[in-house]
Amino acid sequence: MQVEDIKVALIGLGYVGLPLAVEFGKKRPVLGFDINQKRIAELQGGQDHTLEVSDEELAEASHLSFSADPAELAKANTFIVTVPTPIDEYKRPDLTPLVKASETIGKILKKGDIVIYESTVYPGATEEDCVPVLEKFSGLKYNVDFFAGYSPERINPGDKAHRVSTIKKVTSGSTPEIAEVVDALYREIIVAGTHKAASIRVAEAAKVIENTQRDVNIALINELALIFNKMGIDTQAVLEAAGTKWNFLPFRPGLVGGHCIGVDPYYLTHKAQSLGYHPEIILAGRRLNDSMGTYVVAELVKAMTKKDIQVQGAKVLVMGLTFKENCPDLRNTRVVDILKELDEYSMDVDVYDPWVDAQEAQHEYGVTPVKEVAPGVYDAIVLAVSHQQFVEMGAQGIRALGKPEHVLYDLKYVLSADEADVRL
Numbered sequence: 001m002q003v004e005d006i007k008v009a010l011i012g013l014g015y016v017g018l019p020l021a022v023e024f025g026k027k028r029p030v031l032g033f034d035i036n037q038k039r040i041a042e043l044q045g046g047q048d049h050t051l052e053v054s055d056e057e058l059a060e061a062s063h064l065s066f067s068a069d070p071a072e073l074a075k076a077n078t079f080i081v082t083v084p085t086p087i088d089e090y091k092r093p094d095l096t097p098l099v100k101a102s103e104t105i106g107k108i109l110k111k112g113d114i115v116i117y118e119s120t121v122y123p124g125a126t127e128e129d130c131v132p133v134l135e136k137f138s139g140l141k142y143n144v145d146f147f148a149g150y151s152p153e154r155i156n157p158g159d160k161a162h163r164v165s166t167i168k169k170v171t172s173g174s175t176p177e178i179a180e181v182v183d184a185l186y187r188e189i190i191v192a193g194t195h196k197a198a199s200i201r202v203a204e205a206a207k208v209i210e211n212t213q214r215d216v217n218i219a220l221i222n223e224l225a226l227i228f229n230k231m232g233i234d235t236q237a238v239l240e241a242a243g244t245k246w247n248f249l250p251f252r253p254g255l256v257g258g259h260c261i262g263v264d265p266y267y268l269t270h271k272a273q274s275l276g277y278h279p280e281i282i283l284a285g286r287r288l289n290d291s292m293g294t295y296v297v298a299e300l301v302k303a304m305t306k307k308d309i310q311v312q313g314a315k316v317l318v319m320g321l322t323f324k325e326n327c328p329d330l331r332n333t334r335v336v337d338i339l340k341e342l343d344e345y346s347m348d349v350d351v352y353d354p355w356v357d358a359q360e361a362q363h364e365y366g367v368t369p370v371k372e373v374a375p376g377v378y379d380a381i382v383l384a385v386s387h388q389q390f391v392e393m394g395a396q397g398i399r400a401l402g403k404p405e406h407v408l409y410d411l412k413y414v415l416s417a418d419e420a421d422v423r424l
Contacts, residue, residue, distance in 0.1 A: 001112055001114065001181055005077070007075060009032075010024070010031070010032045010082060011104070013039055013066070014082065015155055015157050017032070018043070019052050019053055019164045020164055021064055022064060023164055024063075025062070026189075028188075031075065031076055032065065032066045037068045043058070052157065074108040077112065078114045080117075082119060085119045087266050087267075093121075093122065095121070098130060099130070099133055105137075107138070111145045113147075114147045114178060117150050119153070120153070120208060121204055121208070121267060122208060123205040124201055126204060127200060148174040149171065149173040149182035151203065152203060152210075157258075157327045158327025158329065165190055168193050169186050169193075169195070170203050171197065171203070172200045172202065179196055180196075211263075212282055215285055215286065218254070219256075221251045224238075229424075235424065254411060255293065255334035255384070257323040257333045258329070259329070262289070268282065292334070293335075294341050296409065297344075299422055301345060303380075303407045303422045309405060309406070310379075311345055312346045313347070314345075314379040316342055316378060316380045317378040317380070317402075318350070318382045319390055320335060320383070320384040321333060321356050322353060323335075326387055328355045335351075335385065338384060339351065339367065347380075352370050353387070376400070376402070378402045379405075379406055379407070380409065381401060381402055384412070394415075395420070407422065408421050410422070411423075
C-alpha cells in the first residue's frame with residue numbers, strides 16, 4: 001500500500017484519538033469512530049469537552065467526519081486504535097476495550113488493510129492479543145492478507161506547548177515495508193519527526209518504560225520527602241538546591257495518578273511476572289506512590305491536632321479533583337485516595353474543582369463537587385491540584401476560606417514554605 005492510497009479511520013476519540021484525528025483531518029479524509037453516541041454528537045457539533053482540541057481546530061480539520069456506525073469503518077483501509085488500556089481492581093491489565101475494538105475492525109477487515117495500535121500495552125500484546133482477534137473475526141491471515149503497526153501515543157493532557165504534532169513519534173510495522181508505510185503516514189503530521197523502531201515489540205516496550213521510569217523517579221522523590229519531613233527539612237528547598245547541578249533530574253513529590261504513570265508500570269510488571277520474573281524496584285515504587293494519599297491525610301491530622309482542631313466532624317475543603325492541573329481529566333486521579341482517607345476520620349469534606357464535569361465525577365467516583373466555596377467555613381484546606389485559578393487566589397485568598405484557626409496543606413508547592421502550614 002502506498003501512503004497516498006491510505007484511507008484512515010480513528011477508533012476511539014478521547015484525549016489521544018481526537019487530537020490525532022484532527023491533525024490527519026487537516027491533510028486527508030479521516031473517519032473518527034467512537035461507540036459513545038453522545039461523544040460523536042458533541043464532536044459533530046464542533047465541540048470537545050476534554051478541551052484538548054479547540055472549536056477552531058475542529059473546524060480546521062475540514063476532511064474529518066465522525067460516526068458511531070461500525071459499518072462506516074469499511075470505507076477505510078488503515079485503522080488507528082486509540083482506546084483506553086486501564087487496569088482492573090486487582091491492578092491487572094484490562095485489555096477489554098482493545099479486544100472489543102479489534103473485534104469491530106476484524107468484522108470489516110479487508111485484504112491489504114493495516115491496523116495500527118497506539119494504546120499503551122505490554123511488549124507483545126499487539127501480536128499476541130490483538131492480531132489473533134483480527135484473524136478470528138476477519139478470516140484473514142496476518143502478514144499475508146493484512147498487516148499491523150504500533151505507534152505509542154505521547155499525548156500530555158492539558159499541555160498546550162507539547163501537542164501531538166510537536167512530540168517526536170515512535171513508529172513500527174509488522175514487516176519492513178509496512179513499517180515504512182506507517183512511518184511515512186505519521187511523518188505527514190508530526191513536525192517533530194519520527195523514530196522508526198526495529199519492531200512492534202520494541203515500540204511497545206519503549207512506550208511502557210517511558211512512564212515506568214517517571215513513576216520510579218517520582219517514588220524516589222516521594223520517599224525523600226517522607227524522610228525530609230521527619231527531619232524537619234523543607235523538601236522543595238532541598239530540590240531547588242540539588243537542582244543547581246546540571247544533571248539532577250527535576251522531579252517533584254506528589255500524588256501519582258492519571259491514565260499513564262499510575263497505570264503503565266502494571267502492564268510491564270504483569271508481563272514480567274508471566275515470564276517468571278518478579279519485578280522489585282518497579283513494584284516498590286508503585287506501592288510507595290499509591291500510599292501517598294494515606295500519608296497526606298495522616299500529616300493533615302497531625303497538624304490539626306497540634307492546633308487543637310477537632311478532627312472528627314471537621315469541615316475540610318479539598319481543592320482539585322483532576323489528576324493534574326488545568327485540564328478536566330479525572331482518569332485514575334489519586335485525589336480520591338485522600339477523600340477516602342478523610343472519610344475514615346469521619347470528616348465532612350467538600351471538593352471544589354472548576355475544571356471537572358460534576359456528572360462525570362459523580363459517575364466515576366461518587367463525588368459531587370461543590371459549585372462554589374464560602375469564606376470562613378473550613379477547619380482544614382488541602383490544595384491538591386495546582387489549577388491556575390487556585391494559583392491566582394494566592395495564600396491570602398485560599399486562607400480566607402478557612403476559619404480563624406485552620407490548617408492549610410499545600411501538596412503542589414503553589415505557596416511558599418511560610419504561607420502553608422504543611423507541605424509535602
